Amino acid sequence: MIDHSIDRDPARPDVGHGHFRVDEKRWDSTFFGRQIGSLSWTELPADRKAGRTELGRIAELSDAAGYSLVECHVGMTDFTLISLLEDIGFRVVDSRVRFLTRWTLADVPVTTPLDGAIRWAVPSDRDRIVELTHEGFTDNDKFCSRFKNPDYFSAGDTRRYFEAWIDSTAFEADAASAVLEIDNEVRGYFIYQVRGEYEELPVVKGILTAVAPNSRGANGHLAMQAFLYHRLGLSDWFLDNTTQLTNTPVIRNHIRSSKRLDEIVLTLYRRPAA
Known part of the structure; x- marks a missing residue:
């Protein structure tokens, strides 16, 4: 990471x-x-x-x-x-909303996509995962991140950062990464990492996930999650869902699905005085 x-x-x-x-x-x-x-x-x-x-x-x-x-x-x-x-x-440049919720494998149903299949991500998927990341995050004006703020980072910095994010997580030993494949093309991915413990249980953190626009709404996101949950080798864990205050649809969904709000954090930047 x-x-x-x-x-x-x-x-x-x-x-x-x-x-x-x-x-x-x-x-x-x-x-x-x-x-x-x-x-x-x-x-x-x-x-x-x-x-x-x-x-x-x-x-x-x-x-x-x-x-x-x-x-x-x-x-x-x-x-x-x-x-x-x-x-x-200092100026506010980013935010973090963390939901930390206990999960039990017995409560996770086996879920399949409406089209295609879910499999483990492999290193040869890297370039396609990066492409989906740029499409869903780097080049998506609706996604806010301090690393996309042109007051502090160039467009090249932003692209390099998101690629480094993938390279430092997707295929690490503590990561579990799945892809949605339709017609021999990767249309989505999901990355989890096991990061520490909470109340003596492992914490599984959602890192990044993206699905190509033409494959959304086909249950791929949920199917990738279920695929990974059933292969983590865990019976009980805490799930760390971290998003931003600007991502209101995801926050609303977390609240509706009874996820537990853990913290809200604002990030500020300061440059030297002119």
Whole structure:
């Protein structure tokens, strides 16, 4: 998977003040060819004026250290921090809504597509999966992502990022990937990864899925899910369905199907002051 971890190398310039610090995101910096950091905090200052002062100093330090972009993820429990971040130049660029729901294999029916068949994805499917990804995400104006924001990333950056997302997940050892094949052509794919545990059960995360427009509505999406569930080798697990606030049809469907809302997070970016 793409490694968005941060680098807490003590040899790097100290970008910390008060309750806040900025650390480098190593994978992002290398991939995009510029220094990208992540803002974090232990706890928020009790006094907003002190918090504003600390963040102002953090902005100065991160600019001086050469960061071209600093990212920040704010959960709803820290919602009041957003206005302070906006004061120093951060802007909301993305969102994350996570549903975490317990599943049992016995409750998953065997489902088949109305046309074609479901099979395991193999490396030779890679280019077609990338093509479907660009069609469904990269080139889809209705899909919002910070990595598609032209204020921060070029069109070439965006395409490379989504291809890297596929390459770092679809065929990894902890991944389970299926495709929908109709008339000897891959018309859809679904990628799951097992990522950690929750309440002593594995967490199965939905990574990406796409179905070609001419094959939608034929039960392919549900059939790929069921195919993978029955082949994960698990009897019970938690399913991580993460989407964006802008994806209201999917959120509405998750709520209707009794999935459990776990968290809502906003992502903000800041560039150096002009």
